[in-house]
Amino acid sequence: MLSLVELLLAIMCLLVMGVNVWVLIDHLLTIDVPPTLKHPLKFRILHYCFHLTMTWGNILEKVNICSSPCFFGFVQDNSVSKKNLGVFVKDLLFGTIPVRLFQPKGASSKSRRGIIFLHGGGAFLGSLGEDDPCSKKVQPP
Structure with missing residues (x-):
């Protein structure tokens, strides 16, 4: 029988996968990429990441964990390249x-x-x- 921790972990995994699939389907059905765009795949990936971040921000805001702008700022600050350029x-x-x-x-x-x-x-x-x-x-x- 599953313990409570394993059950909560399984629910969280399903939630994460479900949100990712929902954002991907929403992205594929609603976004039209202009044909003149030089890098349509890069545009799609960036739009998907932005949409996913905003969706998670809205979910976390609705369950009173943190505000959407706070979550977006956290993701933005932690995704900046830290390369050392001399x-x-x-x-x-x-x-x-x-x-x-x-x-x-x-x-x-x-x-x-x-x-x-x-x-x-x-x-x-x-x-x-x-x-x-x-x-x-x-x-x-």
Whole structure:
């Protein structure tokens, strides 16, 4: 006979699979990909992931676990690529404002250029961490 933990685990697995299948079927039946799109498969995958994240956010919000924007922000912050592109990253405080300093790892014999980037948020979504990939790729010519 199944224990209570095994039963709850089986129910959770069925719920996760059911939501994934529902989002996939909904995606395949309702989304028309424009024929002029260069990467239709990439578009479909990104749309499916976005739709799945929003669906789970709505489910978690309805059962009072967390709000949908909070869940979406959590997924967004944890899905950002953490590649090291030859840049040293240091978090600082400028007064009370969090600042992230990006410096090339190699030594320089002359003065280095800098960019001041002020992250303004985005209503209820956005964080300083999601701009890391863009900031790390900024290199002087």
